Amino acid sequence: MKKITISDVAKHANISKSTVSQYLNERYEYMGEQTKQRIHESIIELGYSPNYLARSLKQKKTFTIGIMVANILHGFSTKVIRAIEDACNEENIHTIVCNTDEDPEKEQKYMEMLQAKQVDGFIVFPAGENAKVYQRMLEQNTPLVFIDRIMSDLKIDTVLMDNERASELAVENFAKHGHEKLAVATPELKPYMTPRLERLSGFKKALQTNNLPVKEDYLISENLDSLQERLQHVFTMEDPPTAMLANNDLTLVEMLEFFKKSNIRLPDDISIIGIDDVPFANVYHPGITTIEQPAFKIGKKAAELLFDQINDTASEPEVYRFAPKLFERESVKTLDE
Missing domain, CATH: 3.40.50.2300 (Response regulator)
Known part of the structure; x- marks a missing residue:
């Protein structure tokens, strides 16, 4: 089949080739609506596909x-x-x-x-x-x-996102529900991982603002592969937390799996909030309180x-x-x- 060109579109629409070119490059300043509609209909009817390579060479993009x-x-x-x-x-x-x-x-x-x-x-x-x-x-x-x-x-x-504010929202919600022993779980901290660092920093600041204790054993930072092992240690302590923040969606999944295997019930045994509004949060039982990133x-x-x-x-x-x-x-x- 013959390849359809700009010239074919121009002839079909009874419009100059330069006008069709202006339409394809979205330069509509002096182009009437009827003209645009005629070009559009001709492109559809003829099955014209723009030559992006030629366009790239001309505009150097x-x-x-x-x-x-x-x-x-x-x-x-x-x-x-x-x-x-x-x-x-x-x-x-x-x-x-x-x-x-x-x-x-x-x-x-x-x-x-x-x-x-x-x-x-x-x-x-x-x-x-x-x-x-x-x-x-x-x-x-x-x-x-x-x-x-x-x-x-x-x-x-x-x-x-304003990561410190995300942690602050979680701490405020836990405090509103009477929790004082708050923990946070985050993947391994690295210098360039801004969200992890800021969310942990925001968590600590929010605890202090709400006159809640900062307990180092409750500040969990682990690779996902070893997170459940660390959670096992925390939840076999004499004084385990009553509420925990999951720093991101992958951390939340590991936490939920651990709680299920350990017969730790939500929210009777532990209250949780996750940063990232995961798709299953609303259908999980019980529904999971989450903090959405926009x-x-x-x-x-x-x-x-x-x-x-x-x-x-x-x-x-x-x-x-x-x-x-x-x-x-x-x-x-x-x-x-």
């Missing part, structure tokens, strides 16, 4: 961005990616998603591969230890936005910041924080009941 995600299994990451993809789709920009598994070498390999493909920019959940790579990208004026993690030595637009807002903002950089309309790099939201369900027991 590939209309493609790379998304580096640290762990695609996180529900938060999946939602953020979806929000970015939605925003890119509206701008006719393609996305390439790479999962780095928190591995700096893997991240660098993917970024070099995508740079070779001349993507227009990157949205990155930084795996850490690649500061020199990011700095080189900045020196090359490569559009770059971080999500979820701050690298304070680099001036890069960064979008994340993932779609974060993803959309990251995309908008990247578009500004690509289009040379960006302002000075900033850190943008979005407020968490508490969804109260049945997993927190009032102690005086």
